Amino acid sequence: MWGFLIRRVLGGILILFIICAVTFMLFYVAPGHNVAKLACGKTCTPQSVAQVAHQLGVDKPVWQQFADYLGGIFAGRTIGQNHCPAPCLGYSFRNDQPVLETILGRLPVTLSLTLGAVVLFLIIGVGLGMLAALRRGKAADRFAMGFAVLGGAQQIFVLGPFLLFLFVYSTHLMNVPTYTPFFGNPLKWATGLILPWCCLAIITAAYYARLTRSTMLEMLSEDYIRTVRAKGMGNANVYVKHAFRGAMSPVATLLGLDIAVLLGGAIITETVFDLPGVGQLAATSVQDSDLPVMMAVVLLGAAFVVTANIVVDVVYAFIDPRVRLR
Structure with a gap:
Protein backbone atom coordinates (compact mmCIF):
# COMPACT_ATOMS: atom_id res chain seq x y z
CA MET A 1 0.00 0.00 0.00
CA PRO A 85 8.61 34.43 2.60
CA ALA A 86 7.93 30.87 1.52
CA PRO A 87 5.72 29.83 -0.10
CA CYS A 88 6.27 32.86 -2.30
CA LEU A 89 4.06 33.21 -5.37
CA GLY A 90 5.17 36.75 -6.14
CA TYR A 91 3.60 40.17 -5.70
CA SER A 92 0.49 41.42 -7.47
CA PHE A 93 1.11 43.98 -10.22
CA ARG A 94 -2.17 45.66 -9.29
CA ASN A 95 -1.78 46.37 -5.55
CA ASP A 96 1.80 45.24 -4.80
CA GLN A 97 0.50 42.76 -2.21
CA PRO A 98 1.78 39.19 -1.78
CA VAL A 99 -0.17 36.92 -4.09
CA LEU A 100 -0.52 34.18 -1.48
CA GLU A 101 -1.98 36.65 1.02
CA THR A 102 -4.46 37.87 -1.58
CA ILE A 103 -5.58 34.34 -2.46
CA LEU A 104 -5.91 33.26 1.18
CA GLY A 105 -8.11 36.28 1.80
CA ARG A 106 -10.47 35.13 -0.97
CA LEU A 107 -10.30 31.39 -0.30
CA PRO A 108 -12.96 31.25 2.50
CA VAL A 109 -15.57 32.53 0.04
CA THR A 110 -14.75 29.84 -2.51
CA LEU A 111 -14.59 27.17 0.20
CA SER A 112 -18.00 28.20 1.50
CA LEU A 113 -19.48 28.22 -1.99
CA THR A 114 -18.00 24.80 -2.80
CA LEU A 115 -18.88 22.97 0.41
CA GLY A 116 -22.46 24.22 0.51
CA ALA A 117 -23.03 23.33 -3.14
CA VAL A 118 -21.51 19.87 -2.62
CA VAL A 119 -23.89 19.08 0.24
CA LEU A 120 -26.90 20.23 -1.78
CA PHE A 121 -26.11 18.48 -5.05
CA LEU A 122 -25.21 15.24 -3.25
CA ILE A 123 -28.53 15.20 -1.39
CA ILE A 124 -30.53 16.12 -4.50
CA GLY A 125 -28.58 14.10 -7.07
CA VAL A 126 -28.05 10.89 -5.11
CA GLY A 127 -31.55 11.05 -3.67
CA LEU A 128 -33.22 11.45 -7.05
CA GLY A 129 -30.98 8.79 -8.58
CA MET A 130 -31.93 6.24 -5.91
CA LEU A 131 -35.59 7.16 -6.23
CA ALA A 132 -35.46 6.68 -10.00
CA ALA A 133 -33.70 3.32 -9.68
CA LEU A 134 -36.12 1.98 -7.06
CA ARG A 135 -39.15 3.23 -9.04
CA ARG A 136 -37.87 2.33 -12.47
CA GLY A 137 -40.36 3.05 -15.24
CA LYS A 138 -42.80 4.80 -12.92
CA ALA A 139 -43.70 8.46 -12.49
CA ALA A 140 -40.93 9.08 -9.94
CA ASP A 141 -38.37 7.74 -12.39
CA ARG A 142 -39.63 9.97 -15.18
CA PHE A 143 -39.68 12.99 -12.88
CA ALA A 144 -36.10 12.40 -11.68
CA MET A 145 -34.73 11.87 -15.17
CA GLY A 146 -36.67 14.86 -16.46
CA PHE A 147 -35.01 16.97 -13.78
CA ALA A 148 -31.64 15.50 -14.78
CA VAL A 149 -32.13 16.40 -18.43
CA LEU A 150 -33.39 19.91 -17.63
CA GLY A 151 -30.70 20.62 -15.03
CA GLY A 152 -27.87 19.22 -17.14
CA ALA A 153 -28.87 21.47 -20.04
CA GLN A 154 -28.50 24.64 -17.96
CA GLN A 155 -25.48 26.94 -17.76
CA ILE A 156 -24.46 29.01 -14.76
CA PHE A 157 -24.43 32.26 -16.72
CA VAL A 158 -28.08 31.59 -17.72
CA LEU A 159 -29.48 29.97 -14.58
CA GLY A 160 -27.74 32.38 -12.19
CA PRO A 161 -29.28 35.60 -13.59
CA PHE A 162 -32.65 33.85 -13.86
CA LEU A 163 -32.59 32.92 -10.15
CA LEU A 164 -31.51 36.44 -9.25
CA PHE A 165 -34.34 37.95 -11.27
CA LEU A 166 -36.93 35.51 -9.92
CA PHE A 167 -36.09 35.53 -6.22
CA VAL A 168 -34.29 38.86 -5.69
CA TYR A 169 -35.31 41.54 -8.16
CA SER A 170 -38.83 40.40 -9.08
CA THR A 171 -40.42 38.81 -6.00
CA HIS A 172 -37.98 40.18 -3.38
CA LEU A 173 -38.18 36.85 -1.55
CA MET A 174 -34.43 36.86 -0.97
CA ASN A 175 -31.65 39.38 -0.59
CA VAL A 176 -28.77 39.87 -2.99
CA PRO A 177 -26.20 37.10 -2.34
CA THR A 178 -23.39 38.25 -0.05
CA TYR A 179 -20.64 36.57 1.90
CA THR A 180 -20.55 36.71 5.68
CA PRO A 181 -17.86 34.79 7.61
CA PHE A 182 -19.29 31.59 9.03
CA PHE A 183 -18.06 32.19 12.57
CA GLY A 184 -19.34 35.76 12.48
CA ASN A 185 -22.96 34.84 11.77
CA PRO A 186 -23.69 31.25 10.60
CA LEU A 187 -27.32 32.00 9.69
CA LYS A 188 -26.41 35.04 7.58
CA TRP A 189 -23.57 33.03 6.02
CA ALA A 190 -26.04 30.37 4.85
CA THR A 191 -28.81 32.72 3.70
CA GLY A 192 -26.33 34.88 1.80
CA LEU A 193 -25.07 31.92 -0.25
CA ILE A 194 -28.25 29.90 -0.75
CA LEU A 195 -28.86 31.13 -4.32
CA PRO A 196 -25.33 30.34 -5.60
CA TRP A 197 -25.56 26.95 -3.87
CA CYS A 198 -28.86 26.21 -5.57
CA CYS A 199 -27.53 27.34 -8.94
CA LEU A 200 -24.55 24.98 -8.73
CA ALA A 201 -26.61 22.18 -7.17
CA ILE A 202 -29.30 22.17 -9.88
CA ILE A 203 -26.73 21.87 -12.64
CA THR A 204 -24.39 19.39 -10.94
CA ALA A 205 -27.06 17.22 -9.31
CA ALA A 206 -28.31 16.26 -12.76
CA TYR A 207 -25.14 14.28 -13.46
CA TYR A 208 -25.21 12.60 -10.05
CA ALA A 209 -28.86 11.61 -10.51
CA ARG A 210 -28.14 9.86 -13.81
CA LEU A 211 -24.96 8.23 -12.48
CA THR A 212 -26.61 7.00 -9.27
CA ARG A 213 -29.59 5.62 -11.17
CA SER A 214 -27.46 3.68 -13.65
CA THR A 215 -25.09 2.27 -11.03
CA MET A 216 -27.95 1.33 -8.69
CA LEU A 217 -29.73 -0.52 -11.50
CA GLU A 218 -26.50 -2.27 -12.38
CA MET A 219 -25.92 -3.31 -8.76
CA LEU A 220 -29.51 -4.53 -8.34
CA SER A 221 -29.07 -6.83 -11.34
CA GLU A 222 -25.94 -8.50 -9.92
CA ASP A 223 -26.09 -12.20 -9.06
CA TYR A 224 -25.12 -11.70 -5.42
CA ILE A 225 -28.06 -9.31 -4.93
CA ARG A 226 -30.43 -12.03 -6.14
CA THR A 227 -28.74 -14.45 -3.76
CA VAL A 228 -29.20 -12.07 -0.84
CA ARG A 229 -32.86 -11.65 -1.74
CA ALA A 230 -33.29 -15.41 -1.97
CA LYS A 231 -31.99 -15.75 1.58
CA GLY A 232 -34.85 -13.60 2.78
CA MET A 233 -33.10 -10.27 3.42
CA GLY A 234 -35.50 -7.32 3.41
CA ASN A 235 -35.52 -4.70 0.69
CA ALA A 236 -34.14 -1.98 2.99
CA ASN A 237 -31.02 -4.02 3.79
CA VAL A 238 -30.58 -5.03 0.15
CA TYR A 239 -30.78 -1.43 -1.03
CA VAL A 240 -28.66 0.19 1.70
CA LYS A 241 -26.11 -2.43 2.79
CA HIS A 242 -25.37 -3.90 -0.63
CA ALA A 243 -26.63 -2.01 -3.69
CA PHE A 244 -26.15 1.52 -2.39
CA ARG A 245 -22.63 0.91 -1.06
CA GLY A 246 -21.53 -0.60 -4.36
CA ALA A 247 -23.13 2.19 -6.36
CA MET A 248 -21.30 4.89 -4.43
CA SER A 249 -17.82 4.02 -5.75
CA PRO A 250 -18.15 5.90 -9.09
CA VAL A 251 -20.04 8.68 -7.30
CA ALA A 252 -17.11 9.11 -4.88
CA THR A 253 -14.70 9.35 -7.83
CA LEU A 254 -16.74 12.02 -9.57
CA LEU A 255 -17.26 13.88 -6.29
CA GLY A 256 -13.53 14.15 -5.59
CA LEU A 257 -12.86 15.67 -8.99
CA ASP A 258 -15.89 17.99 -8.82
CA ILE A 259 -14.78 19.38 -5.46
CA ALA A 260 -11.32 20.03 -6.86
CA VAL A 261 -12.70 21.80 -9.93
CA LEU A 262 -15.07 23.94 -7.84
CA LEU A 263 -12.28 24.90 -5.44
CA GLY A 264 -9.87 25.58 -8.26
CA GLY A 265 -11.98 28.20 -9.92
CA ALA A 266 -15.66 28.97 -9.58
CA ILE A 267 -15.06 31.88 -11.92
CA ILE A 268 -18.45 32.11 -13.58
CA THR A 269 -20.47 31.52 -10.40
CA GLU A 270 -18.60 34.12 -8.36
CA THR A 271 -18.73 36.61 -11.20
CA VAL A 272 -22.49 36.15 -11.77
CA PHE A 273 -23.31 36.52 -8.06
CA ASP A 274 -20.55 39.10 -7.39
CA LEU A 275 -18.88 37.05 -4.66
CA PRO A 276 -15.30 38.06 -3.76
CA GLY A 277 -13.76 34.60 -4.07
CA VAL A 278 -10.80 33.08 -5.89
CA GLY A 279 -12.81 32.76 -9.11
CA GLN A 280 -13.62 36.47 -9.21
CA LEU A 281 -9.99 37.20 -8.38
CA ALA A 282 -8.95 35.14 -11.40
CA ALA A 283 -11.33 37.05 -13.68
CA THR A 284 -10.07 40.39 -12.36
CA SER A 285 -6.43 39.37 -12.77
CA VAL A 286 -7.06 38.49 -16.42
CA GLN A 287 -8.65 41.90 -17.05
CA ASP A 288 -5.74 43.67 -15.32
CA SER A 289 -3.04 41.43 -16.86
CA ASP A 290 -1.88 40.65 -13.33
CA LEU A 291 0.41 37.76 -14.29
CA PRO A 292 1.53 36.65 -10.79
CA VAL A 293 -2.07 36.29 -9.62
CA MET A 294 -3.13 34.55 -12.83
CA MET A 295 -0.33 32.00 -12.52
CA ALA A 296 -0.96 31.41 -8.82
CA VAL A 297 -4.67 30.72 -9.44
CA VAL A 298 -3.82 28.26 -12.21
CA LEU A 299 -1.35 26.45 -9.96
CA LEU A 300 -3.88 26.41 -7.11
CA GLY A 301 -6.50 24.82 -9.35
CA ALA A 302 -3.98 22.28 -10.64
CA ALA A 303 -2.92 21.42 -7.08
CA PHE A 304 -6.55 20.81 -6.08
CA VAL A 305 -7.17 18.54 -9.07
CA VAL A 306 -3.93 16.54 -8.61
CA THR A 307 -4.56 16.14 -4.87
CA ALA A 308 -8.12 15.01 -5.51
CA ASN A 309 -6.89 12.40 -7.99
CA ILE A 310 -4.41 11.05 -5.46
CA VAL A 311 -7.07 10.87 -2.74
CA VAL A 312 -9.50 9.09 -5.08
CA ASP A 313 -6.78 6.60 -6.10
CA VAL A 314 -6.00 5.85 -2.46
CA VAL A 315 -9.68 5.39 -1.61
CA TYR A 316 -10.06 2.99 -4.53
CA ALA A 317 -6.97 1.10 -3.40
CA PHE A 318 -8.67 0.46 -0.07
CA ILE A 319 -11.93 -0.56 -1.75
CA ASP A 320 -10.34 -2.74 -4.44
CA PRO A 321 -6.81 -4.12 -3.69
CA ARG A 322 -6.35 -4.91 -7.40
CA VAL A 323 -5.91 -1.17 -8.04
CA ARG A 324 -2.63 -1.21 -6.10
CA LEU A 325 -1.05 -3.41 -8.76
CA ARG A 326 -1.59 -0.91 -11.57
Missing part, protein backbone atom coordinates in the same frame (compact mmCIF):
# COMPACT_ATOMS: atom_id res chain seq x y z
CA TRP A 2 2.80 2.41 0.88
CA GLY A 3 4.50 1.76 -2.45
CA PHE A 4 1.26 2.53 -4.28
CA LEU A 5 0.82 5.76 -2.31
CA ILE A 6 4.43 6.86 -2.93
CA ARG A 7 4.06 6.24 -6.68
CA ARG A 8 0.90 8.32 -6.81
CA VAL A 9 2.41 11.18 -4.80
CA LEU A 10 5.58 11.25 -6.91
CA GLY A 11 3.47 11.19 -10.05
CA GLY A 12 1.40 14.09 -8.73
CA ILE A 13 4.53 16.11 -7.94
CA LEU A 14 5.83 15.50 -11.47
CA ILE A 15 2.53 16.63 -12.98
CA LEU A 16 2.53 19.80 -10.86
CA PHE A 17 6.11 20.53 -11.92
CA ILE A 18 5.17 20.18 -15.60
CA ILE A 19 2.09 22.37 -15.16
CA CYS A 20 4.16 24.97 -13.31
CA ALA A 21 6.79 25.00 -16.10
CA VAL A 22 4.23 25.27 -18.90
CA THR A 23 2.26 27.96 -17.08
CA PHE A 24 5.42 29.94 -16.39
CA MET A 25 6.36 29.84 -20.06
CA LEU A 26 2.89 30.95 -21.14
CA PHE A 27 2.65 33.85 -18.72
CA TYR A 28 6.20 35.11 -18.40
CA VAL A 29 8.05 34.13 -21.56
CA ALA A 30 5.40 33.99 -24.31
CA PRO A 31 5.74 36.64 -27.05
CA GLY A 32 3.76 39.78 -26.30
CA HIS A 33 4.02 39.38 -22.52
CA ASN A 34 6.39 42.17 -21.49
CA VAL A 35 6.30 41.40 -17.79
CA ALA A 36 8.30 44.46 -16.75
CA LYS A 37 6.05 46.80 -18.74
CA LEU A 38 2.91 45.23 -17.29
CA ALA A 39 4.29 45.58 -13.76
CA CYS A 40 5.47 49.13 -14.31
CA GLY A 41 2.29 50.49 -15.89
CA LYS A 42 1.31 52.32 -19.06
CA THR A 43 3.05 55.63 -18.31
CA CYS A 44 6.53 54.25 -17.55
CA THR A 45 9.60 55.34 -19.49
CA PRO A 46 11.96 52.79 -21.07
CA GLN A 47 14.40 53.45 -18.22
CA SER A 48 11.69 52.67 -15.65
CA VAL A 49 10.76 49.48 -17.48
CA ALA A 50 14.40 48.37 -17.47
CA GLN A 51 14.66 49.11 -13.74
CA VAL A 52 11.51 47.12 -13.00
CA ALA A 53 12.78 44.25 -15.15
CA HIS A 54 15.95 44.14 -13.06
CA GLN A 55 14.00 44.26 -9.79
CA LEU A 56 11.71 41.42 -10.87
CA GLY A 57 14.60 39.41 -12.28
CA VAL A 58 12.99 39.03 -15.70
CA ASP A 59 16.17 40.26 -17.37
CA LYS A 60 17.82 36.94 -16.43
CA PRO A 61 17.89 33.82 -18.62
CA VAL A 62 14.59 31.93 -18.71
CA TRP A 63 15.91 28.89 -16.84
CA GLN A 64 17.18 31.11 -14.03
CA GLN A 65 13.84 32.95 -13.79
CA PHE A 66 12.03 29.62 -13.47
CA ALA A 67 14.53 28.37 -10.90
CA ASP A 68 14.03 31.55 -8.86
CA TYR A 69 10.25 31.09 -9.02
CA LEU A 70 10.46 27.49 -7.83
CA GLY A 71 12.97 28.41 -5.16
CA GLY A 72 10.63 31.10 -3.89
CA ILE A 73 7.85 28.55 -3.42
CA PHE A 74 10.01 26.42 -1.12
CA ALA A 75 12.46 28.89 0.43
CA GLY A 76 11.17 32.40 -0.27
CA ARG A 77 12.95 35.07 -2.29
CA THR A 78 13.60 38.78 -2.54
CA ILE A 79 11.64 40.72 -5.17
CA GLY A 80 12.92 44.25 -5.53
CA GLN A 81 13.12 45.62 -2.00
CA ASN A 82 10.55 43.20 -0.61
CA HIS A 83 11.34 39.86 0.96
CA CYS A 84 8.66 37.32 0.08
Whole structure:
Protein backbone atom coordinates (compact mmCIF):
# COMPACT_ATOMS: atom_id res chain seq x y z
CA MET A 1 0.00 0.00 0.00
CA TRP A 2 2.80 2.41 0.88
CA GLY A 3 4.50 1.76 -2.45
CA PHE A 4 1.26 2.53 -4.28
CA LEU A 5 0.82 5.76 -2.31
CA ILE A 6 4.43 6.86 -2.93
CA ARG A 7 4.06 6.24 -6.68
CA ARG A 8 0.90 8.32 -6.81
CA VAL A 9 2.41 11.18 -4.80
CA LEU A 10 5.58 11.25 -6.91
CA GLY A 11 3.47 11.19 -10.05
CA GLY A 12 1.40 14.09 -8.73
CA ILE A 13 4.53 16.11 -7.94
CA LEU A 14 5.83 15.50 -11.47
CA ILE A 15 2.53 16.63 -12.98
CA LEU A 16 2.53 19.80 -10.86
CA PHE A 17 6.11 20.53 -11.92
CA ILE A 18 5.17 20.18 -15.60
CA ILE A 19 2.09 22.37 -15.16
CA CYS A 20 4.16 24.97 -13.31
CA ALA A 21 6.79 25.00 -16.10
CA VAL A 22 4.23 25.27 -18.90
CA THR A 23 2.26 27.96 -17.08
CA PHE A 24 5.42 29.94 -16.39
CA MET A 25 6.36 29.84 -20.06
CA LEU A 26 2.89 30.95 -21.14
CA PHE A 27 2.65 33.85 -18.72
CA TYR A 28 6.20 35.11 -18.40
CA VAL A 29 8.05 34.13 -21.56
CA ALA A 30 5.40 33.99 -24.31
CA PRO A 31 5.74 36.64 -27.05
CA GLY A 32 3.76 39.78 -26.30
CA HIS A 33 4.02 39.38 -22.52
CA ASN A 34 6.39 42.17 -21.49
CA VAL A 35 6.30 41.40 -17.79
CA ALA A 36 8.30 44.46 -16.75
CA LYS A 37 6.05 46.80 -18.74
CA LEU A 38 2.91 45.23 -17.29
CA ALA A 39 4.29 45.58 -13.76
CA CYS A 40 5.47 49.13 -14.31
CA GLY A 41 2.29 50.49 -15.89
CA LYS A 42 1.31 52.32 -19.06
CA THR A 43 3.05 55.63 -18.31
CA CYS A 44 6.53 54.25 -17.55
CA THR A 45 9.60 55.34 -19.49
CA PRO A 46 11.96 52.79 -21.07
CA GLN A 47 14.40 53.45 -18.22
CA SER A 48 11.69 52.67 -15.65
CA VAL A 49 10.76 49.48 -17.48
CA ALA A 50 14.40 48.37 -17.47
CA GLN A 51 14.66 49.11 -13.74
CA VAL A 52 11.51 47.12 -13.00
CA ALA A 53 12.78 44.25 -15.15
CA HIS A 54 15.95 44.14 -13.06
CA GLN A 55 14.00 44.26 -9.79
CA LEU A 56 11.71 41.42 -10.87
CA GLY A 57 14.60 39.41 -12.28
CA VAL A 58 12.99 39.03 -15.70
CA ASP A 59 16.17 40.26 -17.37
CA LYS A 60 17.82 36.94 -16.43
CA PRO A 61 17.89 33.82 -18.62
CA VAL A 62 14.59 31.93 -18.71
CA TRP A 63 15.91 28.89 -16.84
CA GLN A 64 17.18 31.11 -14.03
CA GLN A 65 13.84 32.95 -13.79
CA PHE A 66 12.03 29.62 -13.47
CA ALA A 67 14.53 28.37 -10.90
CA ASP A 68 14.03 31.55 -8.86
CA TYR A 69 10.25 31.09 -9.02
CA LEU A 70 10.46 27.49 -7.83
CA GLY A 71 12.97 28.41 -5.16
CA GLY A 72 10.63 31.10 -3.89
CA ILE A 73 7.85 28.55 -3.42
CA PHE A 74 10.01 26.42 -1.12
CA ALA A 75 12.46 28.89 0.43
CA GLY A 76 11.17 32.40 -0.27
CA ARG A 77 12.95 35.07 -2.29
CA THR A 78 13.60 38.78 -2.54
CA ILE A 79 11.64 40.72 -5.17
CA GLY A 80 12.92 44.25 -5.53
CA GLN A 81 13.12 45.62 -2.00
CA ASN A 82 10.55 43.20 -0.61
CA HIS A 83 11.34 39.86 0.96
CA CYS A 84 8.66 37.32 0.08
CA PRO A 85 8.61 34.43 2.60
CA ALA A 86 7.93 30.87 1.52
CA PRO A 87 5.72 29.83 -0.10
CA CYS A 88 6.27 32.86 -2.30
CA LEU A 89 4.06 33.21 -5.37
CA GLY A 90 5.17 36.75 -6.14
CA TYR A 91 3.60 40.17 -5.70
CA SER A 92 0.49 41.42 -7.47
CA PHE A 93 1.11 43.98 -10.22
CA ARG A 94 -2.17 45.66 -9.29
CA ASN A 95 -1.78 46.37 -5.55
CA ASP A 96 1.80 45.24 -4.80
CA GLN A 97 0.50 42.76 -2.21
CA PRO A 98 1.78 39.19 -1.78
CA VAL A 99 -0.17 36.92 -4.09
CA LEU A 100 -0.52 34.18 -1.48
CA GLU A 101 -1.98 36.65 1.02
CA THR A 102 -4.46 37.87 -1.58
CA ILE A 103 -5.58 34.34 -2.46
CA LEU A 104 -5.91 33.26 1.18
CA GLY A 105 -8.11 36.28 1.80
CA ARG A 106 -10.47 35.13 -0.97
CA LEU A 107 -10.30 31.39 -0.30
CA PRO A 108 -12.96 31.25 2.50
CA VAL A 109 -15.57 32.53 0.04
CA THR A 110 -14.75 29.84 -2.51
CA LEU A 111 -14.59 27.17 0.20
CA SER A 112 -18.00 28.20 1.50
CA LEU A 113 -19.48 28.22 -1.99
CA THR A 114 -18.00 24.80 -2.80
CA LEU A 115 -18.88 22.97 0.41
CA GLY A 116 -22.46 24.22 0.51
CA ALA A 117 -23.03 23.33 -3.14
CA VAL A 118 -21.51 19.87 -2.62
CA VAL A 119 -23.89 19.08 0.24
CA LEU A 120 -26.90 20.23 -1.78
CA PHE A 121 -26.11 18.48 -5.05
CA LEU A 122 -25.21 15.24 -3.25
CA ILE A 123 -28.53 15.20 -1.39
CA ILE A 124 -30.53 16.12 -4.50
CA GLY A 125 -28.58 14.10 -7.07
CA VAL A 126 -28.05 10.89 -5.11
CA GLY A 127 -31.55 11.05 -3.67
CA LEU A 128 -33.22 11.45 -7.05
CA GLY A 129 -30.98 8.79 -8.58
CA MET A 130 -31.93 6.24 -5.91
CA LEU A 131 -35.59 7.16 -6.23
CA ALA A 132 -35.46 6.68 -10.00
CA ALA A 133 -33.70 3.32 -9.68
CA LEU A 134 -36.12 1.98 -7.06
CA ARG A 135 -39.15 3.23 -9.04
CA ARG A 136 -37.87 2.33 -12.47
CA GLY A 137 -40.36 3.05 -15.24
CA LYS A 138 -42.80 4.80 -12.92
CA ALA A 139 -43.70 8.46 -12.49
CA ALA A 140 -40.93 9.08 -9.94
CA ASP A 141 -38.37 7.74 -12.39
CA ARG A 142 -39.63 9.97 -15.18
CA PHE A 143 -39.68 12.99 -12.88
CA ALA A 144 -36.10 12.40 -11.68
CA MET A 145 -34.73 11.87 -15.17
CA GLY A 146 -36.67 14.86 -16.46
CA PHE A 147 -35.01 16.97 -13.78
CA ALA A 148 -31.64 15.50 -14.78
CA VAL A 149 -32.13 16.40 -18.43
CA LEU A 150 -33.39 19.91 -17.63
CA GLY A 151 -30.70 20.62 -15.03
CA GLY A 152 -27.87 19.22 -17.14
CA ALA A 153 -28.87 21.47 -20.04
CA GLN A 154 -28.50 24.64 -17.96
CA GLN A 155 -25.48 26.94 -17.76
CA ILE A 156 -24.46 29.01 -14.76
CA PHE A 157 -24.43 32.26 -16.72
CA VAL A 158 -28.08 31.59 -17.72
CA LEU A 159 -29.48 29.97 -14.58
CA GLY A 160 -27.74 32.38 -12.19
CA PRO A 161 -29.28 35.60 -13.59
CA PHE A 162 -32.65 33.85 -13.86
CA LEU A 163 -32.59 32.92 -10.15
CA LEU A 164 -31.51 36.44 -9.25
CA PHE A 165 -34.34 37.95 -11.27
CA LEU A 166 -36.93 35.51 -9.92
CA PHE A 167 -36.09 35.53 -6.22
CA VAL A 168 -34.29 38.86 -5.69
CA TYR A 169 -35.31 41.54 -8.16
CA SER A 170 -38.83 40.40 -9.08
CA THR A 171 -40.42 38.81 -6.00
CA HIS A 172 -37.98 40.18 -3.38
CA LEU A 173 -38.18 36.85 -1.55
CA MET A 174 -34.43 36.86 -0.97
CA ASN A 175 -31.65 39.38 -0.59
CA VAL A 176 -28.77 39.87 -2.99
CA PRO A 177 -26.20 37.10 -2.34
CA THR A 178 -23.39 38.25 -0.05
CA TYR A 179 -20.64 36.57 1.90
CA THR A 180 -20.55 36.71 5.68
CA PRO A 181 -17.86 34.79 7.61
CA PHE A 182 -19.29 31.59 9.03
CA PHE A 183 -18.06 32.19 12.57
CA GLY A 184 -19.34 35.76 12.48
CA ASN A 185 -22.96 34.84 11.77
CA PRO A 186 -23.69 31.25 10.60
CA LEU A 187 -27.32 32.00 9.69
CA LYS A 188 -26.41 35.04 7.58
CA TRP A 189 -23.57 33.03 6.02
CA ALA A 190 -26.04 30.37 4.85
CA THR A 191 -28.81 32.72 3.70
CA GLY A 192 -26.33 34.88 1.80
CA LEU A 193 -25.07 31.92 -0.25
CA ILE A 194 -28.25 29.90 -0.75
CA LEU A 195 -28.86 31.13 -4.32
CA PRO A 196 -25.33 30.34 -5.60
CA TRP A 197 -25.56 26.95 -3.87
CA CYS A 198 -28.86 26.21 -5.57
CA CYS A 199 -27.53 27.34 -8.94
CA LEU A 200 -24.55 24.98 -8.73
CA ALA A 201 -26.61 22.18 -7.17
CA ILE A 202 -29.30 22.17 -9.88
CA ILE A 203 -26.73 21.87 -12.64
CA THR A 204 -24.39 19.39 -10.94
CA ALA A 205 -27.06 17.22 -9.31
CA ALA A 206 -28.31 16.26 -12.76
CA TYR A 207 -25.14 14.28 -13.46
CA TYR A 208 -25.21 12.60 -10.05
CA ALA A 209 -28.86 11.61 -10.51
CA ARG A 210 -28.14 9.86 -13.81
CA LEU A 211 -24.96 8.23 -12.48
CA THR A 212 -26.61 7.00 -9.27
CA ARG A 213 -29.59 5.62 -11.17
CA SER A 214 -27.46 3.68 -13.65
CA THR A 215 -25.09 2.27 -11.03
CA MET A 216 -27.95 1.33 -8.69
CA LEU A 217 -29.73 -0.52 -11.50
CA GLU A 218 -26.50 -2.27 -12.38
CA MET A 219 -25.92 -3.31 -8.76
CA LEU A 220 -29.51 -4.53 -8.34
CA SER A 221 -29.07 -6.83 -11.34
CA GLU A 222 -25.94 -8.50 -9.92
CA ASP A 223 -26.09 -12.20 -9.06
CA TYR A 224 -25.12 -11.70 -5.42
CA ILE A 225 -28.06 -9.31 -4.93
CA ARG A 226 -30.43 -12.03 -6.14
CA THR A 227 -28.74 -14.45 -3.76
CA VAL A 228 -29.20 -12.07 -0.84
CA ARG A 229 -32.86 -11.65 -1.74
CA ALA A 230 -33.29 -15.41 -1.97
CA LYS A 231 -31.99 -15.75 1.58
CA GLY A 232 -34.85 -13.60 2.78
CA MET A 233 -33.10 -10.27 3.42
CA GLY A 234 -35.50 -7.32 3.41
CA ASN A 235 -35.52 -4.70 0.69
CA ALA A 236 -34.14 -1.98 2.99
CA ASN A 237 -31.02 -4.02 3.79
CA VAL A 238 -30.58 -5.03 0.15
CA TYR A 239 -30.78 -1.43 -1.03
CA VAL A 240 -28.66 0.19 1.70
CA LYS A 241 -26.11 -2.43 2.79
CA HIS A 242 -25.37 -3.90 -0.63
CA ALA A 243 -26.63 -2.01 -3.69
CA PHE A 244 -26.15 1.52 -2.39
CA ARG A 245 -22.63 0.91 -1.06
CA GLY A 246 -21.53 -0.60 -4.36
CA ALA A 247 -23.13 2.19 -6.36
CA MET A 248 -21.30 4.89 -4.43
CA SER A 249 -17.82 4.02 -5.75
CA PRO A 250 -18.15 5.90 -9.09
CA VAL A 251 -20.04 8.68 -7.30
CA ALA A 252 -17.11 9.11 -4.88
CA THR A 253 -14.70 9.35 -7.83
CA LEU A 254 -16.74 12.02 -9.57
CA LEU A 255 -17.26 13.88 -6.29
CA GLY A 256 -13.53 14.15 -5.59
CA LEU A 257 -12.86 15.67 -8.99
CA ASP A 258 -15.89 17.99 -8.82
CA ILE A 259 -14.78 19.38 -5.46
CA ALA A 260 -11.32 20.03 -6.86
CA VAL A 261 -12.70 21.80 -9.93
CA LEU A 262 -15.07 23.94 -7.84
CA LEU A 263 -12.28 24.90 -5.44
CA GLY A 264 -9.87 25.58 -8.26
CA GLY A 265 -11.98 28.20 -9.92
CA ALA A 266 -15.66 28.97 -9.58
CA ILE A 267 -15.06 31.88 -11.92
CA ILE A 268 -18.45 32.11 -13.58
CA THR A 269 -20.47 31.52 -10.40
CA GLU A 270 -18.60 34.12 -8.36
CA THR A 271 -18.73 36.61 -11.20
CA VAL A 272 -22.49 36.15 -11.77
CA PHE A 273 -23.31 36.52 -8.06
CA ASP A 274 -20.55 39.10 -7.39
CA LEU A 275 -18.88 37.05 -4.66
CA PRO A 276 -15.30 38.06 -3.76
CA GLY A 277 -13.76 34.60 -4.07
CA VAL A 278 -10.80 33.08 -5.89
CA GLY A 279 -12.81 32.76 -9.11
CA GLN A 280 -13.62 36.47 -9.21
CA LEU A 281 -9.99 37.20 -8.38
CA ALA A 282 -8.95 35.14 -11.40
CA ALA A 283 -11.33 37.05 -13.68
CA THR A 284 -10.07 40.39 -12.36
CA SER A 285 -6.43 39.37 -12.77
CA VAL A 286 -7.06 38.49 -16.42
CA GLN A 287 -8.65 41.90 -17.05
CA ASP A 288 -5.74 43.67 -15.32
CA SER A 289 -3.04 41.43 -16.86
CA ASP A 290 -1.88 40.65 -13.33
CA LEU A 291 0.41 37.76 -14.29
CA PRO A 292 1.53 36.65 -10.79
CA VAL A 293 -2.07 36.29 -9.62
CA MET A 294 -3.13 34.55 -12.83
CA MET A 295 -0.33 32.00 -12.52
CA ALA A 296 -0.96 31.41 -8.82
CA VAL A 297 -4.67 30.72 -9.44
CA VAL A 298 -3.82 28.26 -12.21
CA LEU A 299 -1.35 26.45 -9.96
CA LEU A 300 -3.88 26.41 -7.11
CA GLY A 301 -6.50 24.82 -9.35
CA ALA A 302 -3.98 22.28 -10.64
CA ALA A 303 -2.92 21.42 -7.08
CA PHE A 304 -6.55 20.81 -6.08
CA VAL A 305 -7.17 18.54 -9.07
CA VAL A 306 -3.93 16.54 -8.61
CA THR A 307 -4.56 16.14 -4.87
CA ALA A 308 -8.12 15.01 -5.51
CA ASN A 309 -6.89 12.40 -7.99
CA ILE A 310 -4.41 11.05 -5.46
CA VAL A 311 -7.07 10.87 -2.74
CA VAL A 312 -9.50 9.09 -5.08
CA ASP A 313 -6.78 6.60 -6.10
CA VAL A 314 -6.00 5.85 -2.46
CA VAL A 315 -9.68 5.39 -1.61
CA TYR A 316 -10.06 2.99 -4.53
CA ALA A 317 -6.97 1.10 -3.40
CA PHE A 318 -8.67 0.46 -0.07
CA ILE A 319 -11.93 -0.56 -1.75
CA ASP A 320 -10.34 -2.74 -4.44
CA PRO A 321 -6.81 -4.12 -3.69
CA ARG A 322 -6.35 -4.91 -7.40
CA VAL A 323 -5.91 -1.17 -8.04
CA ARG A 324 -2.63 -1.21 -6.10
CA LEU A 325 -1.05 -3.41 -8.76
CA ARG A 326 -1.59 -0.91 -11.57
